[in-house]
Amino acid sequence: MxxxxxxxxxxxxxxxxxxxxxxxxxxxxxxxxxxxxxxxxxxxxxxxxxxxxxxxxxxxxxxxxxxxxxxxxxxxxxxxxxxxxxxxxxxxxxxxxxxxxxxxxxxxxxxxxxxxxxQWCQGFSEPGSGSDLASLSTRAVPRGDQWIVNGQKVWTSFAQFSKRCILLARTGDANTPAHQAITAFFVDVDTLGITVRPLHTMHGVDEFCEVYFDDVAIDGSRLLGAPGDGWKLAMDLLPYERSTCFWQRIAYLYSRFDALIDDVKGVGQAADADMGAAYLALHTLRCRSRDTQLRLAEGQKLGPDTSIDKVLLADAEQRLYDTVRDLLPGTIELDDTAWRTEYLYSRAATIYGGTAEVQRNIIARRLLDLGKE
Ligand SMILES: Cc1cc2nc3c(=O)[nH]c(=O)nc-3n(C[C@H](O)[C@H](O)[C@H](O)COP(=O)(O)OP(=O)(O)OC[C@H]3O[C@@H](n4cnc5c(N)ncnc54)[C@H](O)[C@@H]3O)c2cc1C
Missing domain, CATH: 1.10.540 (Butyryl-Coa Dehydrogenase, subunit A; domain 1)
Structure with missing residues (x-):
């Protein structure tokens, strides 16, 4: 067997x-x-x-x-x-x-x-609340067995293909402490009052959307956790968004590194140092990712340490596509190939899942104890 x-x-x-x-x-x-x-x-x-x-x-x-x-x-x-x-x-x-x-x-x-x-989506970010997620203003108020939601989300990846959304909304009153004033819901995207509008991106793949909530009724059975648990849920979710979520992406970047080797050979470009640096960044990321996998396998809870994974991912991805730009002159700027789309998308790696600056703040404050930002 x-x-x-x-x-x-x-x-x-x-x-x-x-x-x-x-x-x-x-x-x-x-x-x-x-x-x-x-x-x-x-x-x-x-x-x-x-x-x-x-x-x-x-x-x-x-x-x-x-x-x-x-x-x-x-x-x-x-x-x-x-x-x-x-x-x-x-x-x-x-x-x-x-x-x-x-x-x-x-x-x-x-x-x-x-x-x-x-497919499901994640309704956290709002036009005025990205890095400062706790300031979100989409509001949910209880009515009988239901909650009524009004507000707007933005950058909601794959919302146009999604059946469900994990949504954060503000609840409680003016006296509720900020981090206990957010509640999480599991919402059907086809509920009356939800409007999904795809946004046009610079890399031409319209993967995220604006999502509007106008008097959307959500059944109380669709609460995730208790009222006020939304911030805790977000803090538990973000480590996954900064580590495990990239396992497949790393394999993809390796496959693109292999493709770059072929393309560079094709133009007879001498590129050892640049390729070496790109490979080293990728390999460092994979080692870190493997360590995260093993910690998970041991039953450890992921936390602020995953900001390291996120910084390494963004660095490796952007370095790889910068190498493409430098070693294949004009490919990014002039040719309509996958390299250009991917180069442009790689710029988002220092934004999604929490920006590079925010990750470095977390590393400085919570891992290195270097004081406030
Ligand atoms: C491709 C992509 C997909 C996404 N998918 C989703 C999704 O599915 N669901 C979802 O909810 N969100 C999603 N997002 C949104 C993402 O989480 C936010 O863009 C991100 O958290 C940053 O927020 P912001 O865009 O409002 O920028 P802001 O928070 O306005 O930041 C603007 C600039 O200020 C800097 N800054 C802000 N605060 C600090 C600070 N304290 N110290 C130092 N610098 C600071 C930032 O680093 C940044 O450079 C996605 C974003 C992208 C790019």
Missing amino acids: TDLSDPATFRVELRKWLDDNDLTPTDDHSLAAHLAQFFRVQRALYDAGWGRYGWPEAAGGLGGPALLRAIVGEEVVGRRLAEPGPYSMLEVLAPTMIDYATPELAAEMLPKLLSGEE
Whole structure:
């Protein structure tokens, strides 16, 4: 009997399965096609069991350390069967649902996310509240068994493809301490009063949206945690957004590094030092990420230490695409290739999940005890 709890065996068996099951994507590179392909891959992996390892049984998983699902993501994205972007919501929102939803809600909803039946989104940021998330002003007021929500979110990734949203809203009154005045909800995006408007991005892939809430009624059973637990939920969620959420992305960046080697050879460019620096940044990131995976496997709780993962990710990603810009002159500026789209998107790495400045503040204050920013 094959022991799939052993990561090395798991990888070998998964590779065999991926060799035998053709999940090659189409040539359509639109965002909608990438999402459809992601759902297709997730469905196949879930049905075959691979997509359920590393998730608890209560969530529709088959258990085992999170390392197993990191291996799945690495193999799938490393083979370019799916793009890394949609994985981020899965890795960020599923652990939050496991920790904060009622067991009934988690058992009903999580298999839909894991199996690619549904996409979900994260409604935290607002036009005036990004880094200073605690200042958010979307408001929820209780009415009978329901809560009525009014306000606006922005930068909500994949909202136009999402069935559900984990939403933060202000609750309580003027006397409620700031960090106890936020409550989290699990909202159906097709609820009356929700309007989703995709935003146009500079890299041409319109992945995030404005989301408006006009007298949106949410049932009390859709609270995540208790009223006032929203800030705690956000603090527990953000470490995932700064670490585990990048496991697939790292595999993708390695595949792009390999592609760059080929392209650089093609133009006969001598580039050892630049390529070495880009590789070193990638390798440092992967080592750090592996350490995070192992800490998770030991049952440790992720916290401010994941700001290090986030800083390393942003540095490695931007360094890789800066190297493309420097070694393939004109490619970013003049050619309509994937390199340009990816270069432009890499600029977002120092913004999403908390900006580079905010990560460095966290590292300085909470890890190095260097005092206030
Ligand atoms: C591609 C992408 C996807 C995203 N997806 C989502 C999503 O799905 N859901 C969601 O809720 N949000 C999402 N976001 C939003 C993201 O979380 C915010 O953009 C981020 O937190 C920064 O907030 P802001 O844009 O309001 O910038 P601001 O907070 O206004 O910051 C502006 C500048 O001021 C600096 N700054 C702010 N405060 C400090 C400080 N204390 N010390 C030093 N410098 C400071 C920042 O570093 C930055 O350079 C996404 C963003 C991007 C780019």
